[in-house]
Amino acid sequence: MADIRMTDFAEFTSLLSSEENLILNSTKDFVNKEVMPIIDDAFMDARFPDELVPKVGAMGFLGAPLDGYGCPGLNYVSYGLINMMLEAGDSALRSFNSVQSSLVMFPLHSFGSDAQKTKFLPKLATGEMIGCFGLTEPDHGSNPAGMVTYAKKTDKGFVLNGAKMWITNGSVADLAIVWAKCEGVSEGKNNICAFVVEKNTPGFSTRLMTQKHSLRASITSELIFEDCLIPHENLLPGSTVGLKAALMCLNSARLGIAWGAIGAAMACYQTALDYSLTRVQFHDKPIASHQLIQKDLVDMLTEITKAQFLTLQITRLKEQGKVKPEHISMVKRNNVAMALGISRTARAILGANGISSEYPVMRHMCNLESVITYEGTDNVHILTLGKYITGISAF
Numbered sequence: 090m091a092d093i094r095m096t097d098f099a100e101f102t103s104l105l106s107s108e109e110n111l112i113l114n115s116t117k118d119f120v121n122k123e124v125m126p127i128i129d130d131a132f133m134d135a136r137f138p139d140e141l142v143p144k145v146g147a148m149g150f151l152g153a154p155l156d157g158y159g160c161p162g163l164n165y166v167s168y169g170l171i172n173m174m175l176e177a178g179d180s181a182l183r184s185f186n187s188v189q190s191s192l193v194m195f196p197l198h199s200f201g202s203d204a205q206k207t208k209f210l211p212k213l214a215t216g217e218m219i220g221c222f223g224l225t226e227p228d229h230g231s232n233p234a235g236m237v238t239y240a241k242k243t244d245k246g247f248v249l250n251g252a253k254m255w256i257t258n259g260s261v262a263d264l265a266i267v268w269a270k271c272e273g274v275s276e277g278k279n280n281i282c283a284f285v286v287e288k289n290t291p292g293f294s295t296r297l298m299t300q301k302h303s304l305r306a307s308i309t310s311e312l313i314f315e316d317c318l319i320p321h322e323n324l325l326p327g328s329t330v331g332l333k334a335a336l337m338c339l340n341s342a343r344l345g346i347a348w349g350a351i352g353a354a355m356a357c358y359q360t361a362l363d364y365s366l367t368r369v370q371f372h373d374k375p376i377a378s379h380q381l382i383q384k385d386l387v388d389m390l391t392e393i394t395k396a397q398f399l400t401l402q403i404t405r406l407k408e409q410g411k412v413k414p415e416h417i418s419m420v421k422r423n424n425v426a427m428a429l430g431i432s433r434t435a436r437a438i439l440g441a442n443g444i445s446s447e448y449p450v451m452r453h454m455c456n457l458e459s460v461i462t463y464e465g466t467d468n469v470h471i472l473t474l475g476k477y478i479t480g481i482s483a484f
């Protein structure tokens with residue numbers, strides 16, 4: 090499988106600092122050396138390549154934009170660039186990083202007690218510990234406010250009952266950040282707050298979800314809570330503002346996903362370009378000489394370039410404290426749909442070879458079918474932006 094490369098038609102990298110360019114290039118080199126040789130087999134075997142976890146920890150990718158407690162303290166553009174190059178390798182690796190960094194380390198960092206931060210963050214930053222984030226339930230996906238998982242406060246601790254579904258890293262996680270309704274504790278509108286549930290807590294079990302055509306190199310699981318007793322000190326104290334806290338985590342993750350999708354799109358575009366220059370059909374000419382193929386390549390490069398600049402600008406707004414959730418909705422929605430479209434076109438350009446695991450395009454295409462659904466479906470981001478523009482909620 091060919092190495093991943095940076096697509097840089099309009100000198101996007103000239104807008105990055107030297108440190109950001111260094112991070113971009115070192116992540117690319119890491120993916121080419123450590124990920125590309127194993128990722129296709131991992132996908133075909135439905136195996137999470139957990140041997141990469143300490144390596145991504147050592148590279149300083151985990152919790153990249155967080156400060157203190159052993160976290161790397163990079164800026165958000167660097168976090169984005171890391172995600173872009175990880176997903177050029179495979180969405181599973183970027184998903185692992187998004188969950189660990191934005192959905193586990195971020196809530197601990199933002200809403201946790203000092204004791205919780207000290208206990209968990211340094212080990213999550215090195216990859217010694219893995220975390221997962223349980224929000225979605227079997228009957229509540231796009232509308233998490235309807236969740237039925239419930240924590241009852243007792244003298245001994247919180248008794249948790251319910252189930253979460255489609256949870257990335259679930260079965261391999263040392264700890265789960267679990268969102269539940271908890272009357273009398275949460276001040277938020279929907280009584281929702283978050284708890285740290287550690288592996289081996291009695292009443293907590295996980296079930297691996299195996300029937301997947303997408304994100305096959307990622308672990309996806311159910312989390313089951315049956316009278317699961319959680320110590321009082323495992324409530325995240327800052328999470329009692331309700332669903333608002335969960336949405337802050339999702340916003341951080343969604344920005345990383347927007348960057349990641351550009352990486353998947355670059356990998357598909359480069360593969361299609363290379364292939365079209367060498368594949369000969371009709372009149373001894375490469376298929377790249379045909380106008381219809383050239384149009385496809387031009388459309389791909391144009392969309393990738395537009396996404397790079399928009400996403401960089403929105404991430405700079407994030408760094409300046411000016412970003413709105415709707416900005417992030419726009420890039421998450423646009424970039425994932427853009428990448429999915431490019432992966433499908435690339436698949437077609439490769440003809441029958443497009444379905445072969447010798448090339449990465451079908452793998453990216455299948456992965457992106459999950460990426461367009463999780464962290465707010467395409468429709469949910471349309472409704473978020475529609476409400477912002479018109480002032481009318483269509484949810």
Ligand SMILES: Cc1cc2nc3c(=O)[nH]c(=O)nc-3n(C[C@H](O)[C@H](O)[C@H](O)COP(=O)(O)OP(=O)(O)OC[C@H]3O[C@@H](n4cnc5c(N)ncnc54)[C@H](O)[C@@H]3O)c2cc1C
Pocket residue numbers: 188222223224225228229230231232254255256257258304309459462463464465466467468469472483484
């Ligand atoms: C591989 C994978 C990993 C995941 N990892 C995690 C994780 O780590 N943690 C976690 O908590 N969750 C995770 N999820 C769950 C994911 O966030 C949900 O699947 C997502 O929120 C959508 O929920 P749903 O699947 O229940 O779809 P539904 O909410 O049932 O939606 C079904 C369809 O209806 C549409 N729809 C719903 N409401 C409206 C509306 N008002 N208007 C128009 N259309 C609407 C949706 O856009 C969608 O097309 C993961 C999912 C996948 C596939």
